[in-house]
Amino acid sequence: MRPDPQFVAAKPQENAIAINDSIAIICGGGAIPGAVAEAVMRRGRRPVMFAVKGWADPQIVGRYAHHWVALGQAGRFFRLARAERCREAILIGTLVRPPLAQIRLDWKAIGLMPRIVRAFAGGDDRLLSGIAKLLEEDDLRIVGVKDVAPDIIVPEGMLGRYQPSRDDRADIARALNLIATLGPFDVGQAAVVANNHVLAVEAAEGTDNMLARIADLRRQGRVSTPERTGVLVKAPKPKQDRRFDLPTIGPQTVANVVNAGLAGIAVAAGDTMMADPAEVIAAADRAEVFVVGVAEGKAQ
Amino acid sequence: MRPDPQFVAAKPQENAIAINDSIAIICGGGAIPGAVAEAVMRRGRRPVMFAVKGWADPQIVGRYAHHWVALGQAGRFFRLARAERCREAILIGTLVRPPLAQIRLDWKAIGLMPRIVRAFAGGDDRLLSGIAKLLEEDDLRIVGVKDVAPDIIVPEGMLGRYQPSRDDRADIARALNLIATLGPFDVGQAAVVANNHVLAVEAAEGTDNMLARIADLRRQGRVSTPERTGVLVKAPKPKQDRRFDLPTIGPQTVANVVNAGLAGIAVAAGDTMMADPAEVIAAADRAEVFVVGVAEGKAQ
Numbered sequence: 001m002r003p004d005p006q007f008v009a010a011k012p013q014e015n016a017i018a019i020n021d022s023i024a025i026i027c028g029g030g031a032i033p034g035a036v037a038e039a040v041m042r043r044g045r046r047p048v049m050f051a052v053k054g055w056a057d058p059q060i061v062g063r064y065a066h067h068w069v070a071l072g073q074a075g076r077f078f079r080l081a082r083a084e085r086c087r088e089a090i091l092i093g094t095l096v097r098p099p100l101a102q103i104r105l106d107w108k109a110i111g112l113m114p115r116i117v118r119a120f121a122g123g124d125d126r127l128l129s130g131i132a133k134l135l136e137e138d139d140l141r142i143v144g145v146k147d148v149a150p151d152i153i154v155p156e157g158m159l160g161r162y163q164p165s166r167d168d169r170a171d172i173a174r175a176l177n178l179i180a181t182l183g184p185f186d187v188g189q190a191a192v193v194a195n196n197h198v199l200a201v202e203a204a205e206g207t208d209n210m211l212a213r214i215a216d217l218r219r220q221g222r223v224s225t226p227e228r229t230g231v232l233v234k235a236p237k238p239k240q241d242r243r244f245d246l247p248t249i250g251p252q253t254v255a256n257v258v259n260a261g262l263a264g265i266a267v268a269a270g271d272t273m274m275a276d277p278a279e280v281i282a283a284a285d286r287a288e289v290f291v292v293g294v295a296e297g298k299a300q
Numbered sequence: 301m302r303p304d305p306q307f308v309a310a311k312p313q314e315n316a317i318a319i320n321d322s323i324a325i326i327c328g329g330g331a332i333p334g335a336v337a338e339a340v341m342r343r344g345r346r347p348v349m350f351a352v353k354g355w356a357d358p359q360i361v362g363r364y365a366h367h368w369v370a371l372g373q374a375g376r377f378f379r380l381a382r383a384e385r386c387r388e389a390i391l392i393g394t395l396v397r398p399p400l401a402q403i404r405l406d407w408k409a410i411g412l413m414p415r416i417v418r419a420f421a422g423g424d425d426r427l428l429s430g431i432a433k434l435l436e437e438d439d440l441r442i443v444g445v446k447d448v449a450p451d452i453i454v455p456e457g458m459l460g461r462y463q464p465s466r467d468d469r470a471d472i473a474r475a476l477n478l479i480a481t482l483g484p485f486d487v488g489q490a491a492v493v494a495n496n497h498v499l500a501v502e503a504a505e506g507t508d509n510m511l512a513r514i515a516d517l518r519r520q521g522r523v524s525t526p527e528r529t530g531v532l533v534k535a536p537k538p539k540q541d542r543r544f545d546l547p548t549i550g551p552q553t554v555a556n557v558v559n560a561g562l563a564g565i566a567v568a569a570g571d572t573m574m575a576d577p578a579e580v581i582a583a584a585d586r587a588e589v590f591v592v593g594v595a596e597g598k599a600q
Contacts, residue, residue, distance in 0.1 A: 178485050185478050187498035198487035201501040204523060205513055213505055213513070223504060 022046040023148060024086035027056040028093030031275040032248055034060040036092050039149030048084045050077060075107055088141045090148060091244055144243030145273055154293040156269035160281045162290040164264055168231050172266040175233035183238040189247045194230025211256035218261050227261045235268035250275030254283040269293030322346040323448060324386035327356040328393030331575040332548055334360040336392050339449030348384045350377060388441045391544055444543030445573055454593040456569035460581045462590040464564055468531050472566040475533035483538040489547045494530025511556035518561050527561045535568035550575030554583040569593030
């Protein structure tokens with residue numbers, strides 16, 4: 001059997017890392033951790049799921065090598081990651097701030113506590129960056145989705161058959177501008193703008209709840225823009241560490257956008273994850289809504 | 301009977317206007333139009349309610365001289381306001397953008413249409429300022445609550461027995477800063493911040509819905525800050541015309557804040573209306589939450 005020609009030109013040391021190394025996938029909730037694991041395997045690497053109790057989906061993590069860890073079991077995580085020969089780790093999936101009762105501290109975590117508390121006092125950005133810094137001290141490199149699973153990142157341009165109108169493009173620009181402006185407050189990876197009117201700004205509730213709210217307001221006659229007007233826009237906060245917490249869309253997002261009576265979805269190209277690209281595009285085409293990846297700084 | 305000494309010093313012409321003139325109260329929904337009418341009468345003036353069909357509360361407007369008008373009946377409104385000798389008008393109460401089907405245009409309104417459409421294309425601020433400009437061309441002066449009913453405006457300082465902690469004050473400052481930052485987007489007269497974390501930003505849904513959302517998220521375990529942490533903050537948008545659409549609180553706001561597990565309410569002193577001050581304060585004291593009027597620029 002001949003070696004894959006793609007790898008022949010690479011230096012042997014790089015090959016060894018790229019093909020043989022396991023990668024620790026620290027899994028929060030939602031479908032994205034599974035999409036990342038699949039993308040990692042397509043690139044010839046071995047995913048090891050570290051499923052966070054209370055958040056990760058057992059159905060998803062069960063398909064791969066996996067360990068369950070409670071939040072706070074830092075010692076257990078490092079021991080297992082070393083045993084599994086993981087030299088890189090990725091934090092992925094939803095993990096909203098947990099009630100303190102769900103946290104199980106082991107000795108390692110207790111030692112790290114003062115710094116974790118400091119990280120918690122900031123917004124989500126600082127929390128994640130703080131945790132990453134702690135992990136990296138243990139010789140584990142924290143990588144982002146773009147490094148290990150670039151094929152689930154939304155590219156620039158139209159994803160389906162439908163495209164935004166001129167008015168939609170103005171709404172997209174306004175929403176991107178709003179999200180950028182909110183950056184210092186560590187809030188708002190998403191907003192809904194319709195005919196230049198900001199209908200919703202996302203904070204702790206998440207995108208699905210925000211879209212359900214628009215659907216409710218519309219039923220109550222409190223949204224006066226006609227059906228099929230307005231855009232859901234998702235983009236990372238301007239200064240966030242792009243290794244974590246990228247905005248995400250999936251087939252459910254399309255269904256919710258249709259239910260909310262919007263015209264389409266625009267996301268930051270290169271910085272947004274898509275859980276099931278083929279199904280997102282098929283659902284959008286069926287419902288005649290657009291899905292577009294917008295290059296940052298090129299909104300209009 | 302001796303004349304009220306307060307008025308003796310005033311010029312006769314000012315007296316005549318202050319005491320005898322009727323004031324047109326163009327009434328949207330909620331309890332505030334009634335509170336304004338009461339405050340107007342306490343100052344010796346006569347309120348004439350112009351109740352907007354579909355929005356104004358018949359129970360409230362029925363207590364005063366009143367006429368029902370549909371949105372778009374500009375000619376009817378001007379004719380009646382002239383017959384009632386109103387030289388000033390105030391726009392008050394909730395009036396979210398109406399579905400087009402509810403609008404009944406008369407000839408006067410059709411003549412004004414091009415400019416109304418232009419006003420509609422902006423945010424709520426421009427819509428209200430645009431309508432005010434049209435009204436003023438017909439020799440009707442548009443006044444604000446502060447001009448005619450200053451006793452329903454929240455003053456600076458603590459309103460009840462409880463006061464914000466140091467952490468609450470930091471949350472208040474962050475929320476005021478957030479609302480100011482959102483100004484250019486004509487959105488967000490309210491936000492909820494808890495332990496430096498922005499839980500919600502108000503857009504089209506209104507304050508009651510926003511607070512219900514926090515209560516829901518808390519029940520679902522998605523708000524990790526302890527009970528009695530976090531502040532509802534309301535303040536006008538920085539550039540808004542202070543004659544219109546001032547933020548409002550009432551007894552229901554206190555009930556919703558308690559239900560959302562927050563510590564209190566902070567509003568912009570001098571720029572926020574209070575529907576039923578005595579009941580707001582009694583409800584806040586009973587629930588042990590604070591209500592504070594914060595001078596703008598003095599948040600910390």
